[in-house]
Amino acid sequence: MNTFAFLFHPFDLPILFKKGIKEESIGRMNQRFVERTLRWLEPIKRESAKIKSITGSEALCEMIMVPLICDQILYMDPKFVLDKTIKAAELAVKMKVSLIGLGAYLSPVGRRGVLISKAVNTPVTSGTTYTISTAIEATIKATESIGLKIQNTKITIIGATGSIGKACASFLARKVNTLVLSARNIERLEKLKSELEQMHGVSAKIECNVNPKESVKNSDIVVISTSCPSEILSVFDLPAGCIVCDISVPHNITASDAEQTDVLVIDGGLVQVPSPVDFEYLALPPGVAYACLSEAMILALEGRFESFSCGGEISYEKIMEINALAAKHGFKLANFRSFGKIVDDATIERIKKARKNRK
Numbered sequence: 001m002n003t004f005a006f007l008f009h010p011f012d013l014p015i016l017f018k019k020g021i022k023e024e025s026i027g028r029m030n031q032r033f034v035e036r037t038l039r040w041l042e043p044i045k046r047e048s049a050k051i052k053s054i055t056g057s058e059a060l061c062e063m064i065m066v067p068l069i070c071d072q073i074l075y076m077d078p079k080f081v082l083d084k085t086i087k088a089a090e091l092a093v094k095m096k097v098s099l100i101g102l103g104a105y106l107s108p109v110g111r112r113g114v115l116i117s118k119a120v121n122t123p124v125t126s127g128t129t130y131t132i133s134t135a136i137e138a139t140i141k142a143t144e145s146i147g148l149k150i151q152n153t154k155i156t157i158i159g160a161t162g163s164i165g166k167a168c169a170s171f172l173a174r175k176v177n178t179l180v181l182s183a184r185n186i187e188r189l190e191k192l193k194s195e196l197e198q199m200h201g202v203s204a205k206i207e208c209n210v211n212p213k214e215s216v217k218n219s220d221i222v223v224i225s226t227s228c229p230s231e232i233l234s235v236f237d238l239p240a241g242c243i244v245c246d247i248s249v250p251h252n253i254t255a256s257d258a259e260q261t262d263v264l265v266i267d268g269g270l271v272q273v274p275s276p277v278d279f280e281y282l283a284l285p286p287g288v289a290y291a292c293l294s295e296a297m298i299l300a301l302e303g304r305f306e307s308f309s310c311g312g313e314i315s316y317e318k319i320m321e322i323n324a325l326a327a328k329h330g331f332k333l334a335n336f337r338s339f340g341k342i343v344d345d346a347t348i349e350r351i352k353k354a355r356k357n358r359k
């Protein structure tokens, strides 16, 4: 059977210790001590799962955990993080996998997989292409769900200069009325703005804003895809009737009081898989997986053992290609969920009503 490995990392300490230590006791431990200890832990093999396509083909997924949390991947010596990820890839190779997928904050490691693939002489895919595809699809679906035409919308992308944000910006710049690009670095935002304005078929008014709260003013839809592991916006920062597609893993908008507000925050980048997989460490509903993991599944089911999303920017043709393969094997955008709960018709009606009352 086609076998692939998926390298993932815990987002925070409670997830890491899910099996061994109770959550309350982590609170009592010295967090810095635990983080320092993690540095010396070796990558660990976790669950295995069989994936079945609607075509009948099957693949085996081996989950390997790189024991580093988000902050460590972001702020530790990049060489240390790369070496640890390569160790995880070596473990995968020992298990005779034909492809290695990277998840969440591991996607950008080693020049988006290039150095990892080279080190273990095995194809590596960062999962970015299918994540971009699902982010765009979710944005369009969210727009339509509240009865808006995409050409009349103002859409803000937070994390616009990142690999996922930039691809979404390139696509949406040809579709929307106003596109607001947001991130922390103004030079990179301005550069992206002028690149987009020179692209063929771009008609949107493009603005840059380094302040996330200001950037979402009067927006219809907000796409968030950043490498910030904590809250960037509160639901109270958003205009009435706004829909947010939060692709970031971990998310950048927290759940507090979300149900009482007149905005909708969708958990982005989630895919309905054609078989009932249930990965304990990813804490997702059965049958649902992150798009980056789904990309590795699709490639393994197709027998495409190649570094599909690896290194530089992702082309439109690649996005179309992974879309076609996803459909062939029965993968599709998961039903909209907000903080883990399915979004029902009543919620959509609430958002539409809030939009009507918007000044």
Ligand SMILES: NC(=O)c1ccc[n+]([C@@H]2O[C@H](COP(=O)([O-])OP(=O)(O)OC[C@H]3O[C@@H](n4cnc5c(N)ncnc54)[C@H](OP(=O)(O)O)[C@@H]3O)[C@@H](O)[C@H]2O)c1
Binding pocket: 103, 104, 105, 107, 108, 127, 128, 131, 158, 159, 160, 161, 162, 163, 164, 165, 182, 183, 184, 185, 186, 188, 212, 225, 226, 227, 228, 232, 247, 248, 249, 250, 268, 269, 270, 290, 291, 292, 293
């Ligand atoms: N759902 C999935 O399957 C899936 C798959 C892969 C990745 N992801 C998630 O998608 C997110 C983005 O991934 P990526 O590979 O595109 O990352 P990336 O290429 O590193 O880009 C990160 C972007 O976030 C911006 N940023 C960082 N901190 C910020 C802050 N505090 N406020 C505003 N902007 C900030 C960065 O620009 P500045 O530095 O200028 O601020 C940059 O534009 C991550 O959370 C990742 O885990 C999800």
